Structure formats: structure tokens, C-alpha cells
Amino acid sequence: MIQRLEGAREGSVRTPSQTPQGVEAAGNCKCEWRGEVVKINFGDVEVREFEPLPTGRHLAKLSSAEYVAESGRSGEPAVAWQYTVDGGEYDGRKAFLNTSLQPQSLWSTQRILTALGMSKEEVDALDWDTDDPTGIQSSLDELLESPCVIVIGHEMFEGTKRQRVRRVLSAEGVESAGEVPF
Secondary structure: OOOEOOOOOOOOOOOHHOOOOOOOOOOOOEEEOOOOEEEHHHHHOOOOOOOOOOOOOEEEEEEEEEEEEOOOOOOOOOOEEEEOOOOOOOOOOOOEEEOOHHHHHHHHHHHHHHHHOOOOHHHHOOOOOOOOOOOHHHHHHHOOOEEEEEEEEEEEEEEEEEEEEEEEEEEEOOOOOOHHOO
16 A cells, blocks of 8 residues: 655655554655655555466567666666567466667567567668657557567576566467467
């Protein structure tokens, strides 16, 4: 449960007498979120654990694609892709992939763009400029909700099995999750 706290500053801690009526003071966990200071109560949060998606192919839709000016790994421009499984037992599950916009890695972004329905000619005609990323983001926004097939693999990270999008394929000819060719 999150409640706004009027008059609180970032990093401030209120005593029970300063807490607005009806707001629990337990924990005094406050942070700034979207320009507002809020109180966060973890008491009502359901702990969820997700197993990775099974390896193989899953029908999905592109649910988010964001231009990233400086990726965390290389500090270079990238695209952060988010896919949502569309249908079947894993309907609604998310999968993520980042692709670099460095010259030696553009092939992977190009392959995703064509898998999402752009022709090679359309991809070749893109004139992305990292000094003015509005054109990049506009191109990505046009692809939202595009169907595709994501190929999931597994890898170990710090002793935990994690899913990884290995490839994005065209969903052309695939009508439902049951028709995804393995």
C-alpha cells in the first residue's frame, strides 16, 4: 500500500504525532516517487516468485521499447525491449532484452525490427540520430503491440537460473500460442 504524505520532504522521517490521520507510522519508510513523497507499507505485499519461462519459442507482443541514451553495461546507446507472452499457459508473462546501438551490434537490432514486421527497405531507410532521439523513440512506438515469437533460453546468474531472450522471430503465419513451431 502506498499513501501520499502531504508536507513531507524527501528523506524526512515523521513521528507518529506528525503522521496524517489514518496513515500508519510503522517503519517510516518514505521516498520520493514521481515528484511526490509517499509512505510505502510492505505489510500488504504478496511475495511472488516466478520460475523462468520454459526454454523454447513463445508467441508474444512487443509491449515496450525504449531508447536508452547510456546503457548500464557499456554506457553506449541501446534499446530496452519488453515482450509479453500472448496466449497459452504463460499468457501475460514478461521477457526482456537489450540491444546495443553500437555499430558492431546493429545487426541484432535490425533483426528484431524485421521480425516485428518492418521490411528491410523500411529498416534501411531509418535515420536514427542519438543527438535527437525523438525519431528513434517514435519509430519504436510504432512497433508496440506487434506480434512476434521470442526464443527463450536459460542461463545461471549468481547461482540463480534466469530466462534470456535468445532471439526474436517473425510471427507471420502464427495465429495462436498452440501454433508456435518448435
